[in-house]
Amino acid sequence: MAHVIANDLSLHYQVLETCAANTEGRDTKVGAKINFEKRSIEALKNISFELHEGARLALIGRNGGGKSTLLKVLSGILEPTGGHCEIDGKVSAIFNAGLGMRNDSTGLKNIQIRCMMGGLNKSQTQDVIESVIEFAELGSYINLPLRFYSSGMAMRLNFALSTAIPAQILLLDEWIGTGDVAFREKVATRMTSYVNQSNILILASHSMDILRKTCDLALWLEQGEVKAYGSMEEVADTYTAVMMSKK
Amino acid sequence: MNSVQKYKNAANDILEGIRKNNVWFAMSSEDLRSRYRRTAFGVLWLTATFSLFILAKSMVFGGIMAVPFKEYTLYMATSFLIWGFLSATVTDACTVWINSESWLCGINTPKSIFVFQVIFRNFVTMSYSGIALIAIFLLLRQGLTWHALMVIPALLLTLINAVWITLFLGVIATRYRDIVHVVRTGMGILFFVTPILWIPSTMSHKFQLFALYNPFAHALAIVRDPLVYGSSASISWLVCGSIAIIGWTVSFLLFAKFRTRIVFWF
Numbered sequence: 001m002a003h004v005i006a007n008d009l010s011l012h013y014q015v016l017e018t019c020a021a022n023t024e025g026r027d028t029k030v031g032a033k034i035n036f037e038k039r040s041i042e043a044l045k046n047i048s049f050e051l052h053e054g055a056r057l058a059l060i061g062r063n064g065g066g067k068s069t070l071l072k073v074l075s076g077i078l079e080p081t082g083g084h085c086e087i088d089g090k091v092s093a094i095f096n097a098g099l100g101m102r103n104d105s106t107g108l109k110n111i112q113i114r115c116m117m118g119g120l121n122k123s124q125t126q127d128v129i130e131s132v133i134e135f136a137e138l139g140s141y142i143n144l145p146l147r148f149y150s151s152g153m154a155m156r157l158n159f160a161l162s163t164a165i166p167a168q169i170l171l172l173d174e175w176i177g178t179g180d181v182a183f184r185e186k187v188a189t190r191m192t193s194y195v196n197q198s199n200i201l202i203l204a205s206h207s208m209d210i211l212r213k214t215c216d217l218a219l220w221l222e223q224g225e226v227k228a229y230g231s232m233e234e235v236a237d238t239y240t241a242v243m244m245s246k247k
Numbered sequence: 248m249n250s251v252q253k254y255k256n257a258a259n260d261i262l263e264g265i266r267k268n269n270v271w272f273a274m275s276s277e278d279l280r281s282r283y284r285r286t287a288f289g290v291l292w293l294t295a296t297f298s299l300f301i302l303a304k305s306m307v308f309g310g311i312m313a314v315p316f317k318e319y320t321l322y323m324a325t326s327f328l329i330w331g332f333l334s335a336t337v338t339d340a341c342t343v344w345i346n347s348e349s350w351l352c353g354i355n356t357p358k359s360i361f362v363f364q365v366i367f368r369n370f371v372t373m374s375y376s377g378i379a380l381i382a383i384f385l386l387l388r389q390g391l392t393w394h395a396l397m398v399i400p401a402l403l404l405t406l407i408n409a410v411w412i413t414l415f416l417g418v419i420a421t422r423y424r425d426i427v428h429v430v431r432t433g434m435g436i437l438f439f440v441t442p443i444l445w446i447p448s449t450m451s452h453k454f455q456l457f458a459l460y461n462p463f464a465h466a467l468a469i470v471r472d473p474l475v476y477g478s479s480a481s482i483s484w485l486v487c488g489s490i491a492i493i494g495w496t497v498s499f500l501l502f503a504k505f506r507t508r509i510v511f512w513f
Contacts, residue, residue, distance in 0.1 A: 013511060014511055014512075016422075016512065072352075075355050076355035077351070077352060077353075077354070077355050077510060078510060078511070079507035079508075091355070093353075093354075093355075095352070095353055098349060098353075099349050099350075099352060099353025099354070100349065100350055100353035100354045101349070101353075102274075102277060102281075104277070104280075104281035104284070105277045105280075105281070109273070109277060112273065113270060113273050113274065113277075114354075116267060116269045116270045116273060117267065117270055117354065117356050117360075119267070
């Protein structure tokens with residue numbers, strides 16, 4: 001049974017740049033707290049939650065709230081500086097179209113390399129290739145280097161690829177908004193089927209409509225801390241009300 | 248995380264990197280493909296460049312050295328080939344993870360994959376120059392003895408050393424960005440104090456000391472001497488072997504300690 005357990009997660013980014021000390025004292029409305037003494041950014045602070053099969057969690061919050069950082073911790077890319085997380089199940093994550101892709105290599109080569117990284121054998125790789133080409137509708141572009149792709153096309157490839165390789169836990173960061181209407185429909189369908197296979201989905205976004213449609217739980221992050229955690233409806237209502245009042 | 252687990256994870260990272268050799272095979276060939284894209288000769292440029300360099304150098308220096316032209320050319324060409332590999336690996340080592348940021352920040356993947364990618368890419372590069380070296384050996388009618396087979400374990404030891412050097416410099420140069428400049432400058436100077444263009448036995452005492460106390464001199468000797476002289480000095484094997492053991496120990500500890508910190512240093 002796939003599950004994700006975050007236990008008191010904290011993460012500090014070290015600021016290695018020398019200019020850091022000169023920026024103290026300004027009014028900071030977005031982003032996590034900067035600790036000038038320790039020269040670090042407290043990107044996540046004491047985050048705890050538990051997700052089991054079929055959970056669909058929305059990460060919401062203002063820019064710099066810690067949504068992407070949390071996803072990176074859950075995907076194993078960043079190791080938390082405090083607390084720990086327990087992940088059971090294969091994780092697939094999409095952060096942005098450029099990450100994990102070679103710009104000078106063809107779409108096909110990129111698919112092959114990612115399959116190799118995932119440890120897939122030849123026939124599994126062939127299946128993934130077919131499925132990605134069909135889903136992303138890239139046709140002959142698949143044999144051209146990524147340099148010739150538009151950002152939307154690169155996103156199509158990345159989404160198709162990350163969801164074609166079987167995984168129990170899917171992490172998506174701000175992927176909505178790119179892609180045309182038709183593709184968004186396909187994405188929605190694929191995500192529904194993903195969730196129906198009782199896998200875990202964690203989605204960070206600012207599009208409340210899509211989050212309400214897709215998710216049942218929500219975690220509201222504000223400056224790296226949990227502001228609210230509960231049912232999608234409740235948290236989204238409060239969040240929207242607070243955001244409107246700040247206008 | 249306790250420290251035992253850290254070592255286990257680091258060892259797993261390296262083993263998983265070795266197991267996923269198809270990834271770095273593919274990545275290295277894509278590197279070379281994009282480096283030579285839209286050229287008419289592709290990677291054969293490596294062979295051509297190496298041949299022309301050797302030709303020019305043997306013309307210029309061959310005449311003023313106190314050894315026969317043939318010996319000088321073979322000595323210099325072989326040394327230059329191995330130096331090319333070592334020097335490229337040492338410099339690339341400093342940016343091994345910096346250049347792979349888009350992978351390391353996008354996918355949870357073994358960090359050692361990129362170490363092997365750098366080394367394999369430079370090894371393939373060396374092999375293409377090696378074609379020219381074989382041609383030079385044939386052209387100068389150099390006879391080989393059975394001892395020439397020592398070149399195989401010598402290359403193996405060279406690769407083993409290349410891995411720890413890349414791990415070591417990778418970690419410290421990602422954290423301290425001056426290192427890459429120190430290393431580039433250092434390698435430029437080392438080129439002249441390493442016996443590549445000159446042969447120690449024909450030089451003054453001072454140069455012979457350079458050759459004795461410079462580990463790169465021994466790294467070149469274990470590969471070169473079996474081919475050029477049909478012999479190898481045990482001191483060179485001893486130096487390279489000891490360096491491998493000490494280097495691997497230090498680098499592994501360093502890699503284990505900071506492996507998960509690397510992504511925070513980009």
